[in-house]
Amino acid sequence: MVTAIRRIFKAGFVGFWRNAYVSLASIFVLTIALFVIGATMFINQLLETSLSTLQSKVDINVYFVPEAPQDEIDRITTAVEALPDVAEVTYTSREDALAEYRERNQNDAISLQALEELEDNPLGANIAIQAKETSQYESVARFLEEQKSLEQANIPVIDVINYEKNKDSIDTLTNIINATKSASFIVMIILLVAAVLITFNTIRLAIYTSREEIAIMRLVGAGNMFIRGPFMLQGIMYGFVAGILSLLLFYPLLVWLGPRTEAFFELNLFTYYMANFGEIFGILVGIGVVLGLLSSTFAVARYLRT
Amino acid sequence: MIYFDNVSKLYSDGRSAALQEVTFQVAPKEFVSIVGHSGAGKTTLLKMIIAEDKPSHGSVFFESLDVHRIPRTKLPHYRRKIGTIFQDFKLLPHKTAYENVAFAMEANGRSDAEIAENVPHALSLVDLEDKAWNFPSELSGGEKQRVAIARAIVNQPDIIIADEPTGNLDPIATYEVVQILRKINDLGTTVIMTTHNKGVIDEIERRVITMDGGRIVRDDASGKYVL
Numbered sequence: 001m002v003t004a005i006r007r008i009f010k011a012g013f014v015g016f017w018r019n020a021y022v023s024l025a026s027i028f029v030l031t032i033a034l035f036v037i038g039a040t041m042f043i044n045q046l047l048e049t050s051l052s053t054l055q056s057k058v059d060i061n062v063y064f065v066p067e068a069p070q071d072e073i074d075r076i077t078t079a080v081e082a083l084p085d086v087a088e089v090t091y092t093s094r095e096d097a098l099a100e101y102r103e104r105n106q107n108d109a110i111s112l113q114a115l116e117e118l119e120d121n122p123l124g125a126n127i128a129i130q131a132k133e134t135s136q137y138e139s140v141a142r143f144l145e146e147q148k149s150l151e152q153a154n155i156p157v158i159d160v161i162n163y164e165k166n167k168d169s170i171d172t173l174t175n176i177i178n179a180t181k182s183a184s185f186i187v188m189i190i191l192l193v194a195a196v197l198i199t200f201n202t203i204r205l206a207i208y209t210s211r212e213e214i215a216i217m218r219l220v221g222a223g224n225m226f227i228r229g230p231f232m233l234q235g236i237m238y239g240f241v242a243g244i245l246s247l248l249l250f251y252p253l254l255v256w257l258g259p260r261t262e263a264f265f266e267l268n269l270f271t272y273y274m275a276n277f278g279e280i281f282g283i284l285v286g287i288g289v290v291l292g293l294l295s296s297t298f299a300v301a302r303y304l305r306t
Numbered sequence: 307m308i309y310f311d312n313v314s315k316l317y318s319d320g321r322s323a324a325l326q327e328v329t330f331q332v333a334p335k336e337f338v339s340i341v342g343h344s345g346a347g348k349t350t351l352l353k354m355i356i357a358e359d360k361p362s363h364g365s366v367f368f369e370s371l372d373v374h375r376i377p378r379t380k381l382p383h384y385r386r387k388i389g390t391i392f393q394d395f396k397l398l399p400h401k402t403a404y405e406n407v408a409f410a411m412e413a414n415g416r417s418d419a420e421i422a423e424n425v426p427h428a429l430s431l432v433d434l435e436d437k438a439w440n441f442p443s444e445l446s447g448g449e450k451q452r453v454a455i456a457r458a459i460v461n462q463p464d465i466i467i468a469d470e471p472t473g474n475l476d477p478i479a480t481y482e483v484v485q486i487l488r489k490i491n492d493l494g495t496t497v498i499m500t501t502h503n504k505g506v507i508d509e510i511e512r513r514v515i516t517m518d519g520g521r522i523v524r525d526d527a528s529g530k531y532v533l
Contacts, residue, residue, distance in 0.1 A: 003415070003417065004415065007412050014400075015400060018400040019400060212396075213398050213399070215396075216396045216397070216398055217398070217409070217413065218385075219356065219358075219385065219390055220386075220390075220409065220410045220457065221382045221383070221384075221385035221386035221388075221410070221413055221414065222382060222409070222413035223382045223413065224379075224382075226412075
């Protein structure tokens, strides 16, 4: 058994070298396939990052009336925070709101003067709410409307919920995000299927050149595993080498592309590549090895049937 | 040792036949030549013995074993009992002469020590020790056929099947190959060979089976080439 495995390994390695052209062609095609798969991964990452950046810019604001009792404001804030769909709630007190207003209008003398005319701070406290998904703003808004309707008429708390105002842009953004996600998913699947088919065909052709050899091995009385083993090993080697090559190809490309993607998408792909190198290595080399192994196993099986 | 019991092989159209009601047997240590025109059924007959082809009717026995009832997983084991030689040599192109011969032993699960001992021995029997590390593309036709013979005999099979072994060879190489086959036969291995080389048959002076149209038409104990 050990001898047989050793012989299969030796035959696999020797076959890899002696069929150098066939090996090179297979590795070349497999490298391109893995490069395409890697590229879709990076593009997906860019999309995801830019979408979440966009998403974080969307929020619902609740403006409280200036006279709203503080304990009611705290109660609503806590309740909103406890909602499962809510990612973050930012509370701005009346004083902070006023300070912000002054800051924003520091070059607008009329506005500041109008403010001075008033005895009291006209601004109420407010909270900014970010949901985990844009599609969840609807339910958050519904909850807030409910709170508002439960108020006693003589003690108003919530002044304005600006969801309705933001609703259109939130809906549009939700649609864009969903469409982009499913489009990139479909493109990824198509590319993946194409890469798998091309690899499979190349290795099938590589083994087709060996069909005579396989027939001879059978005539000499070699068992199926003894014939198949070296080809399977070669498939694994093609995948491994191609995985490494595609990783090497990405390096200079991402060094060049990194600063550019950072400027546009707020994600430096090169930093991402280096930070997640282990994972990317595992995925690309793993896919390569599995693809090579499966392709060669299927391709040889054809010539082992009687 | 080999027994054909009323074997027929029909082609898929169901009418033309490669073999028709062939019955004969081969005793241990015999040297049998099968002659006949192209298409007479010689190669089909040999393919039946190594279970490369199935008969439409009848059975082929190797000793008491019905060859076509051997399960597929056991076929490699069966084939290791038979050494095969072909007109087109069928060497593995990416292996050296030595590795080609060693492959037959590796496939047989023999130990490295046995391989190191028997492969040079087989190569010396066919007088090719000095070409052991050449690839088939670097050998002449006669040399390739001698490598194929070394591969066929290295596992000490019970029987050697040779399909037109001299078909692609010049007269000198043909003479050498026939001498080697005779030597193997003298050492006790059964040989079944097809050929249409009259000189070869007349020189061997052993049993000759003549085929025509898929039938055995003559079976002479010490035959000449008659067609």
